[in-house]
Amino acid sequence: MNNKHCLSEQDLILHYYQEFPESSAESLHLAKCPACKERLNALIMEMAALPDLPEVIDPHTTSRMAARVSEQLKRPSKKWLPAIGTTAIASVALALAITLWSPQQELLQTSSITSEPLADNLDGEMSDIDFLEDLELLKELELLSQIEGV
C-alpha cells in the first residue's frame, strides 16, 4: 500500500478510540494496509500498558461531603479582601505574569526571575490560547491567597 495514503497518527489514535464507523474510509484502509495494522497493534499494546485509574471510593466520602457542603452553605458569604486590595494584588500579579511571559526575548533575558532555558521551555510548551488564559487566572485572588510571601 502506498505510504502517502496511510493513516495519520491522529487518525490511528481516533480509530483506536473507535471514533470511526466500520464503513469509514479509515476503517476500510486499515483492513487492507499491513503497515497501518502493524502501527495500530503497536499502539494497542502501548496503551494497554497504561495503568488503570479505578474509582477508589473511601466509604466515608459521601457522609463527609454532605457534612462539608452543609457547613459551607451555613456560612454567610463574605468579602474577604477589600476591593482596593484586590485590585492592587491583581495588578501586581498581572505585571509579574507579563514580566515572566512576555514573548519579547529582551524582557525574558533581562528578567531577574527567569533564566533563558526556562523561558525557552515556557515558549515551547504554552500555546497562545493557554498563555492568555493563564494570565486571566493569575488575576484570580484564589491563586494569590495560596502563595506565601507575595
Place this chain on the structure above:
Amino acid sequence: MPSTTAAIVDTPAGSRYPRQMVNTDEKALLERIRKGDESGFEEIVKEHTGKLVGLAWRLVGTREDAEELAQEAFLRLHRSLPGFRGDSLIGTWLYRTTTRLAIDFLRRERIKRKVFFFRQDNDSPDPVELARDGRQTPGEIFQTQEAMLSLRKSLQNLSSRQQVIFVLRHYEGLALKEIAEHLGLETGTVKAHLHRAVTQLRKDLVEFREGDHE
C-alpha cells in the same frame, strides 16, 4: 480497558454518567429545594458524591483536591438553583462543572510549578489506593504504584486541557463529541488535544520502560 478488582468500586469502561433520576423526579426535587427544603439538596449531594469525587480524582490525582473540586461543584449548583432550568440533568451539570473546575485547578498547579518552582509531592501514594486489592502480592502492589506515579507524572507534562481530555476519553469512556460539549470546544480541537496527549504519553511510556531495564 483494563479490568478492575472486586475490592474497588468499578466503573465499566465506556459508561456514561448514570441517569439515577428521571427528569420528572429531578424537577420535583428542585421544586422542593426552591421552597426551602434543604434535605432535598442533601439528597443530591449523597446521590452524586461518589461519581463526582471519582471523576475529580481521576482528573487531578489527589483525593483531597478531588473532594475540594466536588464540593465546589455542589456549592455552585446550590447557587445556581434559583435559575436552574433543568435543560440538562443535575448529574450532567455537576459532571460538566467538575470537569471545568479541574481544568482550572490543573492550570493553576502548572503555573505554580513553572513560575514559583513548587514541587508537588507525588511520591506518596494515596492511602485509599493502598487498600485496593488484598489478593495482590506486595511486589504487584509496588509495581502498580510505580506505574500510577509514572502515569501521573506523564499527565503533568500535558497541558491541562490535554490531560482532562485524555482522562475523559481513556478512563471515563466519553465520546469525543460529548467531551467537546462538556468543555465548550469544537470536536476537531478535542481530537487534536487527544492526539497530542497520546503521543506524549506513548513517548513517556517508552522512556519509563527503558528506565526499568537499566
